[in-house]
Amino acid sequence: xxxxxxxxxxxxxxxxxxxxxxxxxxxxxxxxxxxxxxxxxxxxxxxxxxxxxxxxxxxxxxxxxxxxxxxxxxxxxxxxxxxxxxxxxxxxxxxxxxxxxxxxxxxxxxxxxxxxxxxxxxxxxxxxxxxxxxxxxxxxxxxxxxxxxxxxxxxxxxxxxxxxxxxxxxxxxxxxxxxxxxxxxxxxxxxxxxxxxxxxxxxxxxxx
Amino acid sequence: xxxxxxxxxxxxxxxxxxxxxxxxxxxxxxxxxxxxxxxxxxxxxxxxxxxxxxxxxxxxxxxxxxxxxxxxxxxxxxxxxxxxxxxxxxxxxxxxxxxxxxxxxxxxxxxxxxxxxxxxxxxxxxxxxxxxxxxxxxxxxxxxxxxxxxxxxxxxxxxxxxxxxxxxxxxxxxxxxxxxxxxxxxxxxxxxxxxxxxxxxxxxxxxxxxxxxxxxxxxxxxx
Numbered sequence: 001x002x003x004x005x006x007x008x009x010x011x012x013x014x015x016x017x018x019x020x021x022x023x024x025x026x027x028x029x030x031x032x033x034x035x036x037x038x039x040x041x042x043x044x045x046x047x048x049x050x051x052x053x054x055x056x057x058x059x060x061x062x063x064x065x066x067x068x069x070x071x072x073x074x075x076x077x078x079x080x081x082x083x084x085x086x087x088x089x090x091x092x093x094x095x096x097x098x099x100x101x102x103x104x105x106x107x108x109x110x111x112x113x114x115x116x117x118x119x120x121x122x123x124x125x126x127x128x129x130x131x132x133x134x135x136x137x138x139x140x141x142x143x144x145x146x147x148x149x150x151x152x153x154x155x156x157x158x159x160x161x162x163x164x165x166x167x168x169x170x171x172x173x174x175x176x177x178x179x180x181x182x183x184x185x186x187x188x189x190x191x192x193x194x195x196x197x198x199x200x201x202x203x204x205x206x207x208x
Numbered sequence: 209x210x211x212x213x214x215x216x217x218x219x220x221x222x223x224x225x226x227x228x229x230x231x232x233x234x235x236x237x238x239x240x241x242x243x244x245x246x247x248x249x250x251x252x253x254x255x256x257x258x259x260x261x262x263x264x265x266x267x268x269x270x271x272x273x274x275x276x277x278x279x280x281x282x283x284x285x286x287x288x289x290x291x292x293x294x295x296x297x298x299x300x301x302x303x304x305x306x307x308x309x310x311x312x313x314x315x316x317x318x319x320x321x322x323x324x325x326x327x328x329x330x331x332x333x334x335x336x337x338x339x340x341x342x343x344x345x346x347x348x349x350x351x352x353x354x355x356x357x358x359x360x361x362x363x364x365x366x367x368x369x370x371x372x373x374x375x376x377x378x379x380x381x382x383x384x385x386x387x388x389x390x391x392x393x394x395x396x397x398x399x400x401x402x403x404x405x406x407x408x409x410x411x412x413x414x415x416x417x418x419x420x421x422x423x424x425x426x427x428x429x430x431x
Binding site: 046050078082083086090143147 | 322324325327328329330331332333334335342343346347349
């Protein structure tokens with residue numbers, strides 16, 4: 001079980017608003033996070049990853065405290081090691097597909113398996129600039145999975161994939177997530193995009 | 209034509225570039241992170257050598273390094289170092305004078321990299337230092353080349369600061385740019401032309417090399 005209680009002031013084009021989230025994510029569950037633009041969905045994911053610190057909040061992962069602002073506990077992103085698929089993919093232009101996965105893990109068998117799942121075996125020596133949008137997105141997902149994360153955070157991770165590829169990838173990813181017992185949170189505007197993937201929903205709204 | 213001034217110029221440029229590579233890149237990284245008023249002030253001070261007349265900078269450095277100053281007398285007393293009319297003094301002055309040529313392009317390139325690159329690396333358990341060397345540095349390679357070449361070429365052509373700090377001691381501080389001035393002053397136009405041609409050739413080769421190394425870059429090497 002992952003528990004998160006977050007209170008963070010965020011700046012939007014409308015001025016300052018408050019991001020208040022109180023949620024529980026059962027182990028191995030896949031939760032779709034949705035809400036209007038600028039509501040703080042990405043900020044919420046970054047808080048979970050330790051990339052942003054809220055003014056107030058607690059995060060408990062399987063009973064271990066990652067964040068407690070009252071007790072001044074705040075694990076670094078390096079300690080949390082969550083899998084994070086960024087909206088802009090955050091691929092490294094200097095690394096090939098293979099090098100991306102090797103940067104995340106030394107497990108060569110896992111790398112081969114991920115390349116197979118993502119249908120990327122023939123692109124292993126390609127750099128991101130020589131991949132299509134869909135291939136780049138797949139690489140970002142595979143790189144996050146290579147960490148065998150307890151928590152996987154996906155920010156609009158299926159938006160550049162066509163329907164057939166998305167469905168095939170979702171089937172394979174779900175097997176891996178089950179095997180790793182990974183809890184997944186996916187930000188997505190479109191319900192259809194996460195159909196057959198997410199089993200829970202969480203709406204994020206701004207509080208003024 | 210004596211070759212010593214040319215070698216001195218190359219030695220000065222190499223020492224300055226090496227020192228600035230070591231101290232300028234971490235400085236550029238620090239400046240490229242979140243802005244604060246303090247950083248703006250520090251950046252403005254570091255940029256001053258770009259806009260100040262070299263003779264002004266050289267004059268103040270001469271006062272600062274002179275044996276009568278606090279710093280100059282302290283260096284002389286405890287380390288037996290004199291930065292005035294010495295090659296070491298030229299290096300220190302060149303480092304200060306050329307600092308913005310190393311820091312500005314690198315800082316600008318780091319600031320333009322998406323923040324998510326470093327963030328992705330942190331989530332993979334990599335430290336800030338490892339992220340810097342394995343992700344950030346390789347992705348600003350063309351700017352590193354540009355900064356290095358600009359620093360080297362700028363130091364090679366220094367005149368005002370070098371003259372104020374080092375004078376023109378043959379074999380010690382008389383670099384190529386001073387030798388050209390000296391030759392013209394003595395009506396030895398042929399010798400001045402020879403020095404100028406050598407400096408021109410060296411600079412041209414360096415710039416050509418940078419364009420070749422950066423030929424696949426989207427931006428021009430000197431942008």
